Amino acid sequence: MPEVTYELADGSVETVDVPVGQSVMDGSVRNNLPGIVAECGGSCSCATCHVYLDEAWADAFDPATDEESELLEFADGSEARSRLSCQLIMSAENSGARVTVPESL
Numbered sequence: 001m002p003e004v005t006y007e008l009a010d011g012s013v014e015t016v017d018v019p020v021g022q023s024v025m026d027g028s029v030r031n032n033l034p035g036i037v038a039e040c041g042g043s044c045s046c047a048t049c050h051v052y053l054d055e056a057w058a059d060a061f062d063p064a065t066d067e068e069s070e071l072l073e074f075a076d077g078s079e080a081r082s083r084l085s086c087q088l089i090m091s092a093e094n095s096g097a098r099v100t101v102p103e104s105l
């Protein structure tokens with residue numbers, strides 16, 4: 001099963017299994033990790049699942065849609081490697097991906 005490593009706002013690091021087809025957001029919420037609020041439940045309309053995707057993994061996921069990019073423009077602390085974790089879907093190819101979770105608002 002694919003793994004995702006989350007670097008949390010307190011500096012701790014957690015690696016969890018996330019099934020193929022589920023998102024990086026799902027992996028965080030299902031394992032009760034702090035920081036990813038996911039208010040909209042993954043429908044790409046809240047931006048409370050903002051993470052920084054490690055640059056080494058930038059091409060391992062589908063690029064951001066226009067909808068995701070527009071939401072990220074208004075996310076606090078948004079930068080080039082920002083993604084909405086509900087849009088980062090796991091596959092065998094992106095196992096091992098690493099994200100940094102900003103402090104939740």
Ligand code: FES
Nearest residue numbers: 040042046047086
């Ligand atoms: S969970 Fe709302 S945009 Fe990702």
